[in-house]
Amino acid sequence: MCWRYDSPTTFLEPLWNNQHIQSIQVTFKENFGVEGRAGYFDHYGIIRDIMQNHLLQMVALFTMEQPVSLHAEDIRDEKVKVLRSLEPLRASDFVIGQYIGYSEEEGVRQNSKTPTFATCRMNIRNRRWDGVPILIKAGKNLDERLAEVRVTFRSVPGCIFSLANTLPTNELVVRVQPDEAIYLRIISKSPGLTSRLEEARLTLFYRTAWEEAHDIPDAYERLILDVIYGDKSLFIRSDELEVAWDKFTPALHELEFSDQYRPVPYVPGSRGPAEADYLAARYGCMWASDLDIGGKRLRSTSGP
Numbered sequence: 001m002c003w004r005y006d007s008p009t010t011f012l013e014p015l016w017n018n019q020h021i022q023s024i025q026v027t028f029k030e031n032f033g034v035e036g037r038a039g040y041f042d043h044y045g046i047i048r049d050i051m052q053n054h055l056l057q058m059v060a061l062f063t064m065e066q067p068v069s070l071h072a073e074d075i076r077d078e079k080v081k082v083l084r085s086l087e088p089l090r091a092s093d094f095v096i097g098q099y100i101g102y103s104e105e106e107g108v109r110q111n112s113k114t115p116t117f118a119t120c121r122m123n124i125r126n127r128r129w130d131g132v133p134i135l136i137k138a139g140k141n142l143d144e145r146l147a148e149v150r151v152t153f154r155s156v157p158g159c160i161f162s163l164a165n166t167l168p169t170n171e172l173v174v175r176v177q178p179d180e181a182i183y184l185r186i187i188s189k190s191p192g193l194t195s196r197l198e199e200a201r202l203t204l205f206y207r208t209a210w211e212e213a214h215d216i217p218d219a220y221e222r223l224i225l226d227v228i229y230g231d232k233s234l235f236i237r238s239d240e241l242e243v244a245w246d247k248f249t250p251a252l253h254e255l256e257f258s259d260q261y262r263p264v265p266y267v268p269g270s271r272g273p274a275e276a277d278y279l280a281a282r283y284g285c286m287w288a289s290d291l292d293i294g295g296k297r298l299r300s301t302s303g304p
């Protein structure tokens, strides 16, 4: 939010709308399973555990209008407003999955349909966002631990570079964990005498950009401090909670009570079910393989 509204000069905010943004992806992946919490998790599943709360908060902060001030109530007013504009979700907006071996975890009910993976597409029906697919994905026992928001910009019409159509479009990525970073994935001329275009990154790694950053407080340290100071900005207000449940509950009931929907099995340590890619493709999007760039696997901690 600081980055969207605290800057005294114009940067990306004028592009922050359906004229310039093609899609938004919010990803939360964990590379471990339910870790002895199956007794709780099996009754709720990944949509209630992660999507309806953690990921919806990230969507709200990314898409809300500028609050009147930085006061907690003003921020929460804006989050409620944008969440109210969210189109109610239906089961057909989701792909759900369950990792192979989940049913053998202690505390999981027999024939459990509980999803350990889910992805869905949202639409915010307001002037700024209508028509921009917002894809969210959460899963346990996947290939890596990662939380990030990825904003993909639209391609320009009439691009004069050959092969431009085969390159990905520019993206802004805010990586929340591990290793907090903001980077722009851009298309740049490659070095040398050719005019060949390639992907490149402009990266801000929090841990290496500031000397004092080796001491970045953990997210929970920050929250506990907020409790002590009574700062409610990062805490959900009851009307926000109600609107979040209003949007998710009909789809949750449909997914749970209709035999039409069963979680797709996926291999632990994989990217999750391929159906997630088909869902993204339906909206002209591709799930990014986060650290892949130009075919090379860049280590997130290597610094710029």
Ligand SMILES: O=P(O)(O)OC[C@H]1O[C@@H](O)[C@H](O)[C@@H](O)[C@@H]1O
Binding pocket: 030, 049, 050, 219
């Ligand atoms: O990444 P963090 O901050 O530990 O939060 C993730 C956890 O968040 C909790 O709310 C969920 O119940 C867990 O299933 C999840 O693992």
